[in-house]
Amino acid sequence: MTVIIRQLRDTAEDAEAVNRVSRAAFRDLDGRPPAEGPEPEDEHARIRRLARSRHLAVTDPQGCWIAEQDGEPLGAALSLRREGVWVLALFVVLPSAQGQGVGRLLLERAAAYGRGCLRGLLCASPSAAAARRYRAAGFTLHPTMRLTGRVDRERLLDPGDVPVHRGNASHLHLLDSVDRRLRGAAHGPDHGFMLAHFEELLVADTLAGTGYCYRDGGTVQLVAATSKRIAARLLREALARVPADTDADVSFLTAEQEWAVDVGLDLGLSLSTRGYLGVRGMRPPAPYVPNGGYL
Structure with a gap:
């Protein structure tokens, strides 16, 4: 056929x-x-x-x-x-x-x-066949980690001096600016989709830097920031907002994202390995937690 x-x-x-x-x-x-x-x-x-x-x-x-x-x-x-x-x-x-x-x-x-x-990105499953195709296409495959489990509420300490607030469509220029700095390109129309389909957007905008995070239920969908400090603050805030009866999930963390691993382990999440982040013509964006559907 x-x-x-x-x-x-x-x-x-x-x-x-x-x-x-x-x-x-x-x-x-x-x-x-x-x-x-x-x-x-x-x-x-x-x-x-x-x-x-x-x-x-x-x-x-x-x-x-x-x-x-x-x-x-x-x-x-x-x-x-x-x-x-x-x-x-x-x-x-x-x-x-x-x-x-x-x-x-x-x-x-x-x-x-x-x-x-000039640049390419993908999030890959553990499939050996897919990995072979991605390597043949010129992608460097970085093994990734995943944080899962219930957030330990007793470990949610004072967030410190980086304020985080809910974002909306008025922050699109800020989001695109962070994206261009970290991955060389804005998400453009994909932010409109994510705003419509993810539970909330969190934004940090200070003199020391900026960043944002999407959360949907227990899943941290994307984190991007101009410094590890701001990225860690956004991730901690997102995990604090995960419902108490819901497992948290932070996926596709490369070795460059130790700041995220540290936050997750500090809040009682479990660490495992699964899949790859594939990059071509660039290093893995950092500090950054990619979204598998939009990177």
Whole structure:
């Protein structure tokens, strides 16, 4: 049967197809037997994933591709380009379609969208096959750590003299300025999406520097700051706002983010290793905690 690689459309059907393939691929990566099926899907996270696919289909149609066979989705690659930085936001192939060239074709189409970009970023799962493709594409893979668990409320000490407050759309220039300093490019339209779909934006803006952090439930989605001190203050504040009955999650921490590891361990979180941060033409941004979907 012929495999068709086509651009992702801004439709509910295409967004659902990407979500379905993603859940199947990550279930396989987590080692869950097919008979068990995927874990129950959080509705809030599902809505956000569907919206992200449609958002990128609008902002970066030439960077978003889906593979089909007889009308059934086999895989997808979503990428975006922001001010000279190419980001691979998602790369998934159904377990049954792996090893047949589907992933190679998808990645080639998405990577072509990044031609001319001097820098590249991606967050990678522990998949050995994906790691081989990323290395072949010229990415340096930095092993990453993850902090998880319940925040120890008794360790939430006086935050000190760096004030943190909730942010909104009026802070977009500040956010883009921090992004350009750390990763060489603003997030641009992605901030509008994150403001709409993440629970809160936290901002620190002082004479000593600036920074911001997105939090959604127990997950710290992104941290960027001009100094480790401000980054640590933002992360501590975000973890303090995680509901007491919810596990915290801070992922994709490279060795450059020891300030984040220290905050997490001080608040009683557990540290493990999982996945990679891939960079091309740049060092890992620091102090910075990336968001896997937008970096």
